[in-house]
Amino acid sequence: xxxxxxxxxxxxxxxxxxxxxxxxxxxxxxxxxxxxxxxxxxxxxxxxxxxxxxxxxxxxxxxxxxxxxxxxxxxxxxxxxxxxxxxxxxxxxxxxxxxxxxxxxxxxxxxxxxxxxxxxxxxxxxxxxxxxxxxxxxxxxxxxxxxxxxxxxxxxxxxxxxxxxxxxxxxxxxxxxxxxxxxxxxxxxxxxxxxxxxxxxxxxxxxxxxxxxxxxxxxxxxxxxxxxxxxxxxxxxxxxxxxxx
Amino acid sequence: xxxxxxxxxxxxxxxxxxxxxxxxxxxxxxxxxxxxxxxxxxxxxxxxxxxxxxxxxxxxxxxxxxxxxxxxxxxxxxxxxxxxxxxxxxxxxxxxxxxxxxxxxxxxxxxxxxxxxxxxxxxxxxxxxxxxxxxxxxxxxxxxxxxxxxxxxxxxxxxxxxxxxxxxxxxxxxxxxxxxxxxxxxxxxxxxxxxxxxxxxxxxxxxxxxxxxxxxxxxxxxxxxxxxxxxxxxxxxxxxxxxxxxxxxxxxxxxxxxxxxxxxxxxxxxxxxxxxxxxxxxxxxxxxxxxxxxxxxxxxxxxxxxxxxx
Numbered sequence: 001x002x003x004x005x006x007x008x009x010x011x012x013x014x015x016x017x018x019x020x021x022x023x024x025x026x027x028x029x030x031x032x033x034x035x036x037x038x039x040x041x042x043x044x045x046x047x048x049x050x051x052x053x054x055x056x057x058x059x060x061x062x063x064x065x066x067x068x069x070x071x072x073x074x075x076x077x078x079x080x081x082x083x084x085x086x087x088x089x090x091x092x093x094x095x096x097x098x099x100x101x102x103x104x105x106x107x108x109x110x111x112x113x114x115x116x117x118x119x120x121x122x123x124x125x126x127x128x129x130x131x132x133x134x135x136x137x138x139x140x141x142x143x144x145x146x147x148x149x150x151x152x153x154x155x156x157x158x159x160x161x162x163x164x165x166x167x168x169x170x171x172x173x174x175x176x177x178x179x180x181x182x183x184x185x186x187x188x189x190x191x192x193x194x195x196x197x198x199x200x201x202x203x204x205x206x207x208x209x210x211x212x213x214x215x216x217x218x219x220x221x222x223x224x225x226x227x228x229x230x231x232x233x234x235x236x237x238x239x240x241x242x243x244x245x
Numbered sequence: 246x247x248x249x250x251x252x253x254x255x256x257x258x259x260x261x262x263x264x265x266x267x268x269x270x271x272x273x274x275x276x277x278x279x280x281x282x283x284x285x286x287x288x289x290x291x292x293x294x295x296x297x298x299x300x301x302x303x304x305x306x307x308x309x310x311x312x313x314x315x316x317x318x319x320x321x322x323x324x325x326x327x328x329x330x331x332x333x334x335x336x337x338x339x340x341x342x343x344x345x346x347x348x349x350x351x352x353x354x355x356x357x358x359x360x361x362x363x364x365x366x367x368x369x370x371x372x373x374x375x376x377x378x379x380x381x382x383x384x385x386x387x388x389x390x391x392x393x394x395x396x397x398x399x400x401x402x403x404x405x406x407x408x409x410x411x412x413x414x415x416x417x418x419x420x421x422x423x424x425x426x427x428x429x430x431x432x433x434x435x436x437x438x439x440x441x442x443x444x445x446x447x448x449x450x451x452x453x454x455x456x457x458x459x460x461x462x463x464x465x466x467x468x469x470x471x472x473x474x475x476x477x478x479x480x481x482x483x484x485x486x487x488x489x490x491x492x493x494x495x496x497x498x499x500x501x502x503x504x505x506x507x508x509x510x511x512x513x514x515x516x517x518x519x520x521x522x523x524x525x526x527x528x529x530x531x532x533x534x535x536x537x538x539x540x541x542x543x544x545x546x547x548x549x550x551x552x553x554x555x
């Protein structure tokens with residue numbers, strides 16, 4: 001079997017489903033949209049005594065955009081479980097490891113590309129909206145935050161894709177992912193401390209900050225998120241490999 | 246030789262034994278009809294052959310290799326399982342295209358098979374908007390995509406209009422004549438009788454029969470001849486004297502059990518009974534099939550009864 005051919009096929013699968021493309025497109029739209037709203041209204045009170053992080057402020061939209069990234073990851077995989085499509089897919093590519101890794105690779109690359117564009121747009125737009133308080137890409141940590149934001153969104157998509165392969169249905173998958181990724185850490189708030197730092201979103205979003213935090217730091221944080229994503233991808237692979245299609 | 250070889254195949258789903266040590270070989274160059282009541286294991290067999298379901302024991306190979314080891318399998322095996330088996334939001338053509346691309350089948354083939362399946366006009370319609378018959382055609386189009394030597398169709402006539410049914414009949418005949426291996430499951434006896442050369446019959450996951458169509462019918466039905474006479478009394482007398490059992494329909498046509506037209510004709514000629522019509526009654530596949538499955542059910546009942554008594 002040709003890996004390129006399978007990758008190509010997986011790309012066409014994503015391209016040919018509007019909801020999947022819609023979720024992907026939602027990532028930059030939601031992220032930059034919310035960021036612009038927040039930044040345009042934030043320029044009145046930035047100075048204060050509290051540490052103001054103009055870089056992180058321009059990524060505030062990510063909190064919402066990440067939901068689109070999760071939807072994208074879930075839908076890209078759960079599409080196989082609709083209308084018995086998986087049967088056709090596995091009859092065409094019976095090596096399930098190859099099938100699954102190509103699917104995840106295409107989803108990850110798309111999410112990374114869109115994530116990087118999103119990050120750049122959100123950063124530049126946000127900084128422009130911050131006006132006088134805005135900073136440039138040359139600010140220490142800014143470029144790292146942009147790259148980190150792209151990686152963050154891509155890793156979330158992989159995490160979601162893995163979960164969808166394990167749980168099959170999109171409703172169940174999002175029902176687990178949205179609370180775990182988007183709700184648990186705000187609810188736990190600051191009191192989560194030592195354990196909370198290792199939550200996927202908390203760890204990954206370290207990369208978006210330029211001021212010191214009590215978290216894991218940007219790269220270790222992304223590494224922890226990558227660990228979560230790898231775990232989910234592996235669990236999904238095992239489920240796909242073992243179950244009858 | 247691209248035969249499908251199923252060896253001692255067992256598949257257990259929870260408490261259900263869908264396949265129970267099934268061994269069968271499906272040969273090329275003929276249409277093999279795959280019969281059996283619902284739940285006999287026909288679909289399961291096909292799913293295991295395709296590597297979609299894992300066997301509990303035993304093996305299934307195509308041309309001696311497990312499906313998983315086939316390089317670009319759509320070029321060797323084409324299968325129709327559930328109608329369409331496609332994402333409802335994808336267009337018919339996009340569905341075929343994704344399959345073609347993964348196996349490096351030229352994209353133009355997608356249009357060819359759409360045309361062949363009578364779906365050219367529906368190419369850009371989403372699968373969910375297609376009728377069951379059209380989804381069935383799409384599934385068959387997908388099976389033909391890679392121009393495979395082995396074609397497996399699970400209930401292809403489901404939901405098809407009469408035109409579609411005739412199409413399937415001609416298609417399977419043509420594929421077999423081209424030397425391909427064709428396995429087609431159905432519970433429509435009359436359709437199978439018209440389509441298949443060879444029969445594989447399953448019951449409760451076991452092989453009940455694996456024989457050519459005509460042998461199957463002959464072996465699982467009674468010989469019977471029919472005769473029409475102008476002198477029914479003399480015929481009855483003849484039958485009584487020779488120990489044959491016959492039944493008249495009151496209109497001069499008689500059906501005579503356990504004999505052939507040749508034998509009955511000779512008897513009548515010797516006695517000078519005038520005959521208007523004479524011939525062997527052709528048992529239908531349905532009759533033969535029902536006889537076989539009834540015997541099998543009885544056997545199973547007796548066997549389990551016997552087992553309980555021990």
